[in-house]
Amino acid sequence: MESLLIKGGVPLCGEVTISGAKNAVLPIMAAALLTREPCVIRRVPNLSDVKFMGRILTWLGAEVHFQGDSVRIQARKIKGAGDYDLVRKMRGSICIMGPLLGRLKKAAVSLPGGCVIGARPINLHLKGFAALGAKVTIENGYVRAEARRLIGADLFLGGRAGSTVLGTANVMMAATLAEGVTVIESAACEPEVVDLACFLNAMGAKITGAGSPTLTITGVKQLHGAEHEVIPDRIEAATYAIAAAATNGEITLRGARADHLHAVFDKLRDTGVKLERQGSAITVRRNGRLKPVDITTLPYSGFPTDVQAQMMALMALTPGISIITERIFESRFMHVSELGRLGADIEIEGPSAIVKGGKPLSGAPVMASDLRASAALVIAGLAASGHTQVNRVYHLDRGYENMDAKLRKLGARVQRIEE
Ligand code: EPU
DSSP states (O other): OEEEEEEEOOOOOEEEOOOHHHHHHHHHHHHHGOSSSSSEEOOOOOOHHHHHHHHHHHHHHHHEEEEEEEEEEOOOOOOSOOHHHHHHGGGGGGHHHHHHHHSEEEEEOOOOOTTTTBBBOOHHHHHHHHTTTOOOEEEEEEEEEEOOSEEEEEEEEEEETEEEEEHHHHHHHHHHTTEEEEETTTOOOOOHHHHHHHHHHHTTTEEEEESSOOOOOOOOOOOOOEEEOOOBOHHHHHHHHHHHHHHTTTTEEESGGGGGGGHHHHHHHHHHEEEEETTEEEEEEOOOOOOOOOBOOTTSSEEEEEEEEEEEEHHHHHHEEEEOOOSTTTOHHHHHHHHHTTTTTEETTTTEEEEOOOOBBBEEEEEEEEEEEEEEEOOHHEEEEEHHHHHHHHHHHHHSSSHHHHHHHHHHHEEEEEE
């Protein structure tokens, strides 16, 4: 198993180019199942999750060819059931269900379980499919949705934590080929949902309201092939911005979309970080001493849960007390105990973490538990004195393209080692 060995204490300086967004490309690749014509997707990040989605689509019968940072997908003839083990291994693969139901009027996938960040139910996805007229059953570990016809409907897709990103994506994709008009209320407003809607519209779908809580989808008879360039990864951009602040360096983010990062940049400014825009480049550096800030994660345009762990690493380095409240995933605090190994003083109280920041961090061996927790440990390790070994680096490879190489280019002393 591979690990990252980090020698901390080096301010990160230079430029980093932001890759395409993992959470946009996964549903966009799945959307290519909605047509028998070829689709070409560009700015595809080289990530294990993306390769995995490619394998699932191939298993379903699609031809999938990666070339450079593009992927060409042609789903001439497909089957309606995902391979049990393949789908179960990556939670994001649930988003094949909407396209399969839309195109074939039937879909079966293994029921995704919970994961280290929380329970992760799919009741809202299924509620949406049922509203379109599908019969939904759960049997032998599979969830099946089947319909003779899909009929557009008005539905409310809000849950206990607000909107659902992949639930919205799934129902939107199924509804593109339903008869009549579907209106999704409390739809997710995340830029990844907007990007998917843009791709679907390029395929001939009729979707309006993407980016707002009300999505209107007028069903069409069929979709055609399309080309699309994926949006830059706002979570990757936020991670490097935080790494600049944590190491007291200066990083220029190339290709990031500042308009997708308002909540993160606002908190970074409050904590004493300077952000300067020159064209499409954003330069990040500290603006004097860091100050603690309180953060609550929320659906977009609130502070993203996917940046909570990285921000906690920064707050652990910031003198004073900050309270970080997680409102999206109930147990997304696996990084707390590992940050503790580096010397961070953090206590969990219900959905909040109380960070008593400013204690010096020193390197230690730590275990990555999930993708964003790993990123937080890397940031903390970069800022800590001495050596930090982040084990189970495959979590990082799921969602950060060439992270160790990008960090080295910024001056970090990071090596990938085989255990
Ligand atoms: N929820 C329900 N019922 C459902 C679906 C969701 O109650 O049917 C709840 C969840 O339990 C959670 C909340 O709704 O409390 C929001 O979950 P959501 O459905 O929005 O999450 P997701 O679509 O499964 C995507 C990203 C996650 C990201 C979340 C929130 C992908 C592949 N995954 O997951 O990304 O944290 O949205 O923004 O797009 C990551 O990249 O590290 C990651 C975990």
